[in-house]
Amino acid sequence: MTDEISVPGFRVGGKRGKKYGLAIVASDVPANCSVMATSNKIRASPVELSLKHARDNVAQGVVISSGNANAFTGEQGERDARRMCELASESLGVDSEDVIVNSTGIIGQNLEMSEIEELIDGVAENLQSNDSGINDAADAMRTTDSFEKIASRNAVVNGENVRVTGFAKGAGMIAPDLLHATMIAVILTDTQVPKDKIDDALRAAVDLSFNMINVDGDTSTNDMVVLLANGTAGNGEAGSSFQTALNAVCLDLARLIVKDGEGATKLFEVEIHGAVSSEDARRAAKSVVRSTLVKTAVFGENPNWGRVVAAIGYSGAEFDKSRLSLRLSDEKEGVVLVEDGVGVALKGTVEIKKAGEILKSSEVRFTADLGVGDFTATAIGCDLGYNYVKVNAEYTT
Amino acid sequence: MTDEISVPGFRVGGKRGKKYGLAIVASDVPANCSVMATSNKIRASPVELSLKHARDNVAQGVVISSGNANAFTGEQGERDARRMCELASESLGVDSEDVIVNSTGIIGQNLEMSEIEELIDGVAENLQSNDSGINDAADAMRTTDSFEKIASRNAVVNGENVRVTGFAKGAGMIAPDLLHATMIAVILTDTQVPKDKIDDALRAAVDLSFNMINVDGDTSTNDMVVLLANGTAGNGEAGSSFQTALNAVCLDLARLIVKDGEGATKLFEVEIHGAVSSEDARRAAKSVVRSTLVKTAVFGENPNWGRVVAAIGYSGAEFDKSRLSLRLSDEKEGVVLVEDGVGVALKGTVEIKKAGEILKSSEVRFTADLGVGDFTATAIGCDLGYNYVKVNAEYTT
Numbered sequence: 156m157t158d159e160i161s162v163p164g165f166r167v168g169g170k171r172g173k174k175y176g177l178a179i180v181a182s183d184v185p186a187n188c189s190v191m192a193t194s195n196k197i198r199a200s201p202v203e204l205s206l207k208h209a210r211d212n213v214a215q216g217v218v219i220s221s222g223n224a225n226a227f228t229g230e231q232g233e234r235d236a237r238r239m240c241e242l243a244s245e246s247l248g249v250d251s252e253d254v255i256v257n258s259t260g261i262i263g264q265n266l267e268m269s270e271i272e273e274l275i276d277g278v279a280e281n282l283q284s285n286d287s288g289i290n291d292a293a294d295a296m297r298t299t300d301s302f303e304k305i306a307s308r309n310a311v312v313n314g315e316n317v318r319v320t321g322f323a324k325g326a327g328m329i330a331p332d333l334l335h336a337t338m339i340a341v342i343l344t345d346t347q348v349p350k351d352k353i354d355d356a357l358r359a360a361v362d363l364s365f366n367m368i369n370v371d372g373d374t375s376t377n378d379m380v381v382l383l384a385n386g387t388a389g390n391g392e393a394g395s396s397f398q399t400a401l402n403a404v405c406l407d408l409a410r411l412i413v414k415d416g417e418g419a420t421k422l423f424e425v426e427i428h429g430a431v432s433s434e435d436a437r438r439a440a441k442s443v444v445r446s447t448l449v450k451t452a453v454f455g456e457n458p459n460w461g462r463v464v465a466a467i468g469y470s471g472a473e474f475d476k477s478r479l480s481l482r483l484s485d486e487k488e489g490v491v492l493v494e495d496g497v498g499v500a501l502k503g504t505v506e507i508k509k510a511g512e513i514l515k516s517s518e519v520r521f522t523a524d525l526g527v528g529d530f531t532a533t534a535i536g537c538d539l540g541y542n543y544v545k546v547n548a549e550y551t552t
Numbered sequence: 553m554t555d556e557i558s559v560p561g562f563r564v565g566g567k568r569g570k571k572y573g574l575a576i577v578a579s580d581v582p583a584n585c586s587v588m589a590t591s592n593k594i595r596a597s598p599v600e601l602s603l604k605h606a607r608d609n610v611a612q613g614v615v616i617s618s619g620n621a622n623a624f625t626g627e628q629g630e631r632d633a634r635r636m637c638e639l640a641s642e643s644l645g646v647d648s649e650d651v652i653v654n655s656t657g658i659i660g661q662n663l664e665m666s667e668i669e670e671l672i673d674g675v676a677e678n679l680q681s682n683d684s685g686i687n688d689a690a691d692a693m694r695t696t697d698s699f700e701k702i703a704s705r706n707a708v709v710n711g712e713n714v715r716v717t718g719f720a721k722g723a724g725m726i727a728p729d730l731l732h733a734t735m736i737a738v739i740l741t742d743t744q745v746p747k748d749k750i751d752d753a754l755r756a757a758v759d760l761s762f763n764m765i766n767v768d769g770d771t772s773t774n775d776m777v778v779l780l781a782n783g784t785a786g787n788g789e790a791g792s793s794f795q796t797a798l799n800a801v802c803l804d805l806a807r808l809i810v811k812d813g814e815g816a817t818k819l820f821e822v823e824i825h826g827a828v829s830s831e832d833a834r835r836a837a838k839s840v841v842r843s844t845l846v847k848t849a850v851f852g853e854n855p856n857w858g859r860v861v862a863a864i865g866y867s868g869a870e871f872d873k874s875r876l877s878l879r880l881s882d883e884k885e886g887v888v889l890v891e892d893g894v895g896v897a898l899k900g901t902v903e904i905k906k907a908g909e910i911l912k913s914s915e916v917r918f919t920a921d922l923g924v925g926d927f928t929a930t931a932i933g934c935d936l937g938y939n940y941v942k943v944n945a946e947y948t949t
Contacts, residue, residue: 196866197862197865198865229893229894261858263861264895265895447768447769469592493624540945547852
C-alpha cells in the first residue's frame, strides 16, 4: 500500500504463533462502537460476549484469534472468551467490558489457551500506530485466506480530513443472512459517530457489501463486523461523506473476501434491475451468486446462461418472464444473452461465442432486468472449482 | 432385476438417438393421474402443458425427451411441447390432451424437432408390456445420469396383488422445494386410485422422498413426478398398503437419484429428532444436506462435525443448544459426536478417530436431536467432490 492507512488514535498489532494467530486493536480513548453479528442460532461464545460488551455502543479494544472458532464449546468456551477480554484488558489498560472479542477457525473444539495467552501479551506489547500494525493484524486473522484484506478511504467531515480503514478475514463459510454480516471485519475511524447513529451507519454499509456476498452458501457461527469511531479528529458529527467512505471500505473488503473465496479463480457480480422491491432485487441477485451450478459454469468458462435464469426462477423474486433480459459483460465488452424473455445467445450464434470469451475474464458481471419495477441490487460471488473441494475436503484445523 | 417390474395395462419404451433420448408410456385405458411440478417460477413449456393436461386427473400417455430441457424457450418451446403431445397422441391413438410431456437437459436452447419426431415414431412402434420396455425408457431419459433408476413394489389391495413401478432421471440441478418435486419420475400402478385422492397420495409420497433430497441446491425448471393408476387390477379403491408401496417406490427412486448425484461418491442421510414441528425438522435436515461445507467434508472423509452443527444453526429451526445431540453411524456402528450440547468428538479422542473411520463408508447417517419437541424428518444428500466440478464446469449440451 502506498497511501497511509493508519487511523489517528488507534494502535494495532498482530502475530501468527504455532497453532493460532492473534490481532489486537486499541483506541487511545473509549470509542463509539457498533457490532453486527451472524444470524446463525449457534453463535460462538466470543460473539455473544461481544454483543453484551457493545450494548452501550462503547468499546476501546478488540482481540481476535484465528485457528479455532471457539464456537459450540459450551461453558469452557465462555470462560475462554472472557479470559481473552480480561487479558487484553490488563495488557491495554482498558475496561474488560470495553473489549470486543472474536475467534475464527474450526467449530466445536476447545481453544488451547496457553498459546493464546502468550500471543495476547506479545502482541499488546508491540502495538503500532503506523500502517504495519494493521498489516500484521490482517495477516494474523487469516485462516484459509490466501492474502490480507485491507481497505481505506479518506473523507472530509465538517472541514476536517478523517480516515476510515478496515481489515477483514474470510474465505469460506461465507453466506450473509438478513441484517447481519458473516465474516470478521474491523473498521476504524477517527471521526465522531454518535452512539445513537453508529448502528444505523454500519448496518447501511453492511447491507450493501458483506450481506451481498456468497462464497459457499454456509452462514458462519462467528462472523462479525465491528466499527470503532474514536472521534480523535475532533470534528463533530459525521455525515454523508463519512457514510460514503464507510460504504466504500465495506464494499472493498467484501470484494476482497469474494476474490479470495476458497479456491476461487473468478469473481462475478449479479446486478438486478426492474424488481418490485429492494428485497426482491436482493433475493434474485443473491440466489444467482449462491447457485452451485452458476458457480461451476463460471469456473468452466461455460456460457450456460440457462442456469442463471433458473436461479432467478427459484429465488422467489417476482418477474415478468416475457420481459426478462440478461446481459453478460466484463470491463471491456458486453453481450446480450436474453432480451424480452427470448434467448438470444443460442447455440451457434455469435452471442454465445462472445459470452464464452467474456467468461475468460477474471471479473464478469451478469445484469438482469426483471421487468416489473424500479428496484435494483448487486450481489457478488465467486466460482467454485477443484480447489474449493480440495480446501474443504481436507481442512480440519 | 430378477423380479418382474412391468405393470399390467401399460406399454413402455425408450431409445437414445444422436442428440436426444426419448421415452414413452402408454396405458391401455385412460388412467387416473397426478402431476407434481417444480416450484421454480420459470417452468419449462412441457411442464406447463402437462399441468393443463392433468387438470382433469386423467392421462393415457407420457412422452419424455432428454438432451434439451425445452425450458425458457418462449413460443417456439410451447409449440414444440404441443407437437410432442400431438405426435405421441397420433402414434398411440390417445387424446392429445391425455398426454403428459416433459424434457430434460440444457435450459434456454430450442429443441431441434426433427430427431424428436423420428424418435417418437420409432419408440411408439416398439412399446413393450414386459420389463425391458421400462429399462429402455429409464435409459432414454438419462442426461448426466450414470445409471438407470427403477424401483418397484408389490402390494395387496382388497385381496388383489397390484404393482407400483417407477422410473426416474436426475443427477444434477436437484434441490426440491415446497410441495413440489424436482426431477423427472414416472410411476405406474395397476390399482385404482380415485381422481379425488390421487394428488394427495402422490404428494404424501413426494414429501417423504423427492422433496427431501439435495444434490446441489439448485431447483430445476423442469422437474416433475407423474403417477398413472389405470385400475387394470380391477380391485377397487387403493388403501394404506398401496400408499406404503408408493412411498417405498418414491423413496427408492429418490435415493437412487442422490446416489447418482453428479460426481457423488457417498450418500449421507440426516435424521432430525426432537423438533417442535414437522416443518422445523424438515428445515434442519434439508439445511445440512444442502451445505456445501458438509458435502465437501463427507467427500474428504473429514469428521468436521462443527459444520453440521453450524448448518442446523442457520437453518432457522428451533433447538435447545444445551440439549442438542449428534451421532454419526453407518450400517455397522455409530459414534456420539455431541451430547447435551457438549462436543464429545474432540481432537485426539477415540470418538473423532472412529468418526473418521465411519466416514469411509459409502453410506453414512447423521442423527441429531434438537431437544425441543417430538417431530422428526430425514433428508438425503450426497458429497461434492472434484467430479461434480468437472461435470458442471464442462456440461453444456
